[in-house]
Amino acid sequence: HAGDAMRTDLMTITRYVLNEQSKRPESRGDFTILLSHIVLGCKFVCSAVNKAGLAKLIGLAGETNIQGEEQKKLDVLSNEVFVKALTSSGRTCILVSEEDEEATFIEPSLRGKYCVVFDPLDGSSNIDCGVSIGTIFGIYMVKDFETATLEDVLQPGKNMVAAGYCMYGSSCTLVLSTGSGVNGFTLDPSLGEYILTHPDIKIPNKGKIYSVNEGNAKNWDGPTTKYVEKCKFPTDGSSPKSLRYIGSMVADVHRTLLYGGIFLYPGDKKSPNGKLRVLYEVFPMSFLMEQAGGQAFTGKQRALDLIPTKIHERSPVFLGSYDDVEDIKALYAAQEKTA
Ligand code: P6P
DSSP: OHHHHHHHSOOBHHHHHHHHHHTOTTOOSHHHHHHHHHHHHHHHHHHHHHHHHHHTOOSEEEEEOTTSOEEEHHHHHHHHHHHHHHHHTTOEEEEEETTOSSOEEOOGGGEEEEEEEEEEEETGGGGGGTOOEEEEEEEEEOSOGGGOOGGGTSOOGGGOSEEEEEEESSSEEEEEESSSOOEEEEEETTTTEEEEEETTOOOOSSOSEEEOOGGGGGGOOHHHHHHHHHHHSOSSSOOOOEEOOOSOHHHHHHHHHHHOOEEEEOOOSSOTTOSSBIIIIIHHHHHHHHHTTOEEEOSSSBGGGOOOSSTTOBOOEEEESHHHHHHHHHHHHHHHHHO
16 A cells, blocks of 8 residues: 555655765765754754753853843753764864854864854753754865865855754754755654655745744834734725734744744844844745745845845845735835935
8 A cells, every 4th residue: 555655654754864965966064964963953942952951951051142132041952962963973174153243263184165054952041941942054165175265154154955854842943055955854862863745845825824923023124014014904895814923933943934924033223133043044945935935035135135244143034825925025116216
């Protein structure tokens, strides 16, 4: 029976990546090795997050990270795990982590041709209340890794060779794109393997959900204010959109990717560039959205065309279903005209 065939023909993430690699005869398997180390990091963090409630890992590590937020032990642990895993892979030359003020330059003997930008545990303010959190990562390839500099990391998101996230929630789901579509894998703890559960994810062209922190409405600019107004009081006779906002980017983006709709983190009077970081939040999620048939916009341009000048730079972002993002782009374009 077909069902039986599926049960015994498990497509693991490792097998999936090897299949991808076999399509590139020139590939020497470096990417496969890099990805296997990222997957190892995700498995470790998934296990630590699930045990956190019991192992009293929750609570402040007493240090504060460069964002001025108090670091929880899981943040510190997750960051160390990924830095160690990526370094030991021997396939990276520069690492940028949300938790580290400076980029990490890998020692020459262990260098490889990839730069990895990542947020080891995004949404960590939600750890104590059990809301889903996640790891977000993006991968650039550098021309000459022996002499790699920060310039090799300050590239537009469209130059990424891969991006993904791992969400630690009711199940541990790793969503990945290596540039030819988006696939979702769910960790089977009994096997310790990520199994393909969401092949070739495509985001619906239009959705019924908008996702934004309405608490910032007082400070929004005209186009965002108008767009949210249209979501709540549509003038074309359609029904109002539902508001879903979890406050953990990985969870909000995952729902948007699967159900459709739009996620917004706009800039405002207080923070004109919004809150989300370009390299390891905006770019990876924008990369995935485009690969799934959606799009991502900064209020001024296609998000993936942005060229960052600093590794912790922020940008506003509007991402999700193609048609929904078109609607807010039209409002920003209209503002440009009257400006
Ligand atoms: P706000 C979590 O701290 C985070 O970085 C993202 O995961 C999330 O989308 C955003 O901040 C939530 O920010 O200002 O709405 O609480």
